Amino acid sequence: MTSAQADLTRNQSLVLRVLNEAGTPMSAYDILDRLRESGMRAPLQVYRALEKLIEHGNVHRLESLNAFVACSHAKCHDSGFIAFAICESCGNVSEFSDPEVTSRLAAWTQRNSFRAAKTTIEIRGECSACAGA
Ligand SMILES: [Zn+2]
Ligand SMILES: [Zn+2]
Numbered sequence: 001m002t003s004a005q006a007d008l009t010r011n012q013s014l015v016l017r018v019l020n021e022a023g024t025p026m027s028a029y030d031i032l033d034r035l036r037e038s039g040m041r042a043p044l045q046v047y048r049a050l051e052k053l054i055e056h057g058n059v060h061r062l063e064s065l066n067a068f069v070a071c072s073h074a075k076c077h078d079s080g081f082i083a084f085a086i087c088e089s090c091g092n093v094s095e096f097s098d099p100e101v102t103s104r105l106a107a108w109t110q111r112n113s114f115r116a117a118k119t120t121i122e123i124r125g126e127c128s129a130c131a132g133a
Pocket of ligand 2: 087088089090091092126127128129130131
């Protein structure tokens with residue numbers, strides 16, 4: 001357990017646990033459904049917890065799915081660039097980063113004087129397991 005995780009509130013820990021157990025992206029409402037028995041009632045509670053977890057780097061938001069997924073790389077935020085390969089058949093998500101892509105993107109933003117705050121790449125398609133079936 002890192003110190004960042006120790007600082008989590010009860011709601012944040014609950015939300016993170018659900019996402020870790022799922023291992024696949026979930027909408028805020030899916031998360032809420034799993035936490036009703038733990039006393040969570042309002043979507044706003046889930047959204048607040050997610051907001052903090054994203055800030056801490058425990059969770060990522062997948063824009064194209066409007067869903068949330070637990071971070072699978074403790075150090076992914078150091079690279080400033082995260083890529084997700086999303087399988088449209090089974091919903092599996094692989095998170096990765098690549099130093100070559102990172103430096104290409106950095107070169108472009110420097111050339112164009114663009115101040116990048118965040119870079120997320122989402123690849124949609126079929127994972128190897130689904131493509132091979
Ligand atoms: Zn991550
Ligand atoms: Zn798949």
